[in-house]
Amino acid sequence: PLCVGVALGLLAVGFLAYxxxxxxxxxxTLRRVPQFYKIGGILLLTLTAGLFSGExxxxxxxxxxxxYEGGYAVWLLxxxxxxxxxxxxxxxxxxxxxxxxxxxxxxxxxxxxxxAGGLQALGMDPTYYPTVITLGLVxxxxxxxxxxxxxxxxxxxxxxxxxxLLAVLAVCVIPYLFTEICGAHSIIEMVLEAKEKxxxx
Numbered sequence: 001p002l003c004v005g006v007a008l009g010l011l012a013v014g015f016l017a018y019x020x021x022x023x024x025x026x027x028x029t030l031r032r033v034p035q036f037y038k039i040g041g042i043l044l045l046t047l048t049a050g051l052f053s054g055e056x057x058x059x060x061x062x063x064x065x066x067x068y069e070g071g072y073a074v075w076l077l078x079x080x081x082x083x084x085x086x087x088x089x090x091x092x093x094x095x096x097x098x099x100x101x102x103x104x105x106x107x108x109x110x111x112x113x114x115x116a117g118g119l120q121a122l123g124m125d126p127t128y129y130p131t132v133i134t135l136g137l138v139x140x141x142x143x144x145x146x147x148x149x150x151x152x153x154x155x156x157x158x159x160x161x162x163x164x165l166l167a168v169l170a171v172c173v174i175p176y177l178f179t180e181i182c183g184a185h186s187i188i189e190m191v192l193e194a195k196e197k198x199x200x201x
C-alpha cells in the first residue's frame with residue numbers, strides 16, 4: 001500500500017500538472033486557432049489512435065477489467081497511459097468530454113499495472129497483482145480527483161475492500177497529501193473552472 005500510495009501520488013501530481021500544460025497550449029499558445037479546429041484536431045487524433053487499437057478509445061472500462069488479467073507489455077502500458085492521458089485532458093480542456101470519473105480511473109489502473117509489473121519483477125507474489133491495481137484505482141480517486149472520503153467509500157462499496165481498510169486508508173492519504181503539498185487542484189475542479197471561464201467569456 002505504501003508503494004502504491006507514493007507511486008500513484010507522484011502520478012497524480014504529474015497528471016494534474018500536465019492538465020495545466022494542455023490547457024495553456026490550447027487556450028493561450030493556440031488561442032488564435034478557432035475552437036472548431038481545436039475540437040476537430042482532438043477528434044482526428046482520437047480516431048487515428050483508435051485505428052491502431054480500440055484500447056485508446058471509449059471510457060476505458062473494458063481496458064481496466066483486462067488489466068487485471070495482466071499480459072500487457074510495459075511499452076504498451078506506457079503508450080496507453082501517455083495517449084489516453086493526452087486525449088482525455090485535451091477533450092476536457094476543449095469542453096467536449098462527457099465526464100471525467102471513469103476515464104480518469106483507467107489512467108490510475110494503467111499506472112498501477114506498471115507498478116504491479118515492476119514490483120512483480122522485484123519479487124512480489126503474482127497473486128498480489130490484482131490487489132495493486134485495485135489499490136491504484138482507489139489512489140486515483142484520492143489523488144487525481146482529490147476526493148479521499150469518496151475514495152474510501154468507493155473502495156468499500158464498489159471494490160469490496162471492507163476487510164482491508166488500513167491499506168485503503170494508506171493509498172488514500174498519501175496521494176492526497178502529495179497533491180496538497182504541491183498545491184494541485186483536482187481534475188474536476190479544473191474542468192469546472194475552465195467551463196465557468198468559457199461561459200463568462
